Amino acid sequence: MTTPKYLQIAERIRTECGTLHEGAQLPAEQELAAAYRASPMTVRRALDLLQEQGVVTRIPGRGTFVRHGIISKSSALTSFTEDITMRGMTPGTRVLGVDEVTPTSEVSRDLSLGRTELVLQLERLRFADDEPICLEVAHVPQRYAKALGDSALVSLHRGLASIGLAPDSATRRVHAAIVTDRQATLLGVPPGSPTLNIIQVFFDERGRPIQRSNACFRADRYETYSRVRRAENHPPTEETE
Amino acid sequence: MTTPKYLQIAERIRTECGTLHEGAQLPAEQELAAAYRASPMTVRRALDLLQEQGVVTRIPGRGTFVRHGIISKSSALTSFTEDITMRGMTPGTRVLGVDEVTPTSEVSRDLSLGRTELVLQLERLRFADDEPICLEVAHVPQRYAKALGDSALVSLHRGLASIGLAPDSATRRVHAAIVTDRQATLLGVPPGSPTLNIIQVFFDERGRPIQRSNACFRADRYETYSRVRRAENHPPTEETE
């Protein structure tokens, strides 16, 4: 077994949750332990994970309950593929277009481009279990895109990483909007539907912008979930550095 | 001892880290277990917490090391007032209603309420520079609300903090929607306008849920912004596409 048992159990429970209705009660931890032939502590750890990811809620003295919000999760630097697989669904992608274009002023500013620099524009329709979820437009400075070749069509981040430009941090803006006609058609939602838009600018470890992404999600199938903590206050004594 | 031992140990190790220099190696888990007179699993859980909070780094086969350099979690736990002030605007609030109500099943789950427990519901219209931008509905378990009195009307978070229930962490869900008729009227936007909805559940330092908030923002006047970093795991693993 290369993958830890608690992760295997978490996956099995996660898919199990997919077949249950919202608010359904899961078997008690001891029963789960017996069912999956593991010790209570191991099952507990799997449930800890699922709770952290918003898949279940646990109420002391009551039980453990299913909680499918919509999709989502994103507190760290996550990709669409990670987000979807983490919810037990199968991600898919259809490339709609690849072009060299003159960037808009907003793209140019976000990527710190020179005045004459072009960008590679990659437009993709994203799926979860064969249903369209997201229309994404990505931009990469042309000087990086050349080194990418066709690997960009497979996985943009992996392609960038292979040429020494692994994303290390990102800025993220989230806002709501109404679908455009084109978005409505591609996403298969009626006109007037709301969308959740996430604009990210990725930076490598040296702080250079390497990619911008404008992702438009169906609001009825996607939400973000994250856990935040109060500012970390303590290095109480000194921070001379 | 009402507070769990692993939390006590985490606090002691945390303060211990404050007196050590960056990168200093902590004693092995077994030594820590002996020093704090706890079992290995309990110490492990304390270290899990500290690692998640960025206080220490653990490297398999090497050891556990102090890491008080970084901080700046993605988006910290902020209140509406802090948020608006930080954007250079002047916050304002109008209380629309205060009631004791039977919670919906969703509120009940999020706050881990007993089946018969009531909640204090506080509905507020929030302003930035005298313009309405957010309609917020907050819920507090009745057993806490009693100790609050009228201080809740001034500042909910400050009131909770004054009775020893300072928010320490929160879960945050963000999704998009279309205004209801009532929201449109209160926020002063036309029907069919998009909204950015943020549902937060606040927890005290012991992880007990103390408040839930459902905030509905005008999409034309509000977006979230955050900076995220790659997970601090090991350098070169995992995909980000």
Next chain:
DNA sequence: AAGTGGTCTAGACCACGCT
């Protein structure tokens, strides 16, 4: 009183980084 999750124990074995 019964059932649930929350905590805790006192060990075990493994994979890994080192020398």
Next chain:
DNA sequence: GCGTGGTCTAGACCACTTG
């Protein structure tokens, strides 16, 4: 080979909710 963290066991007791 040694020490480290990572996983896992098979129980135990407690606090809590519910009938």
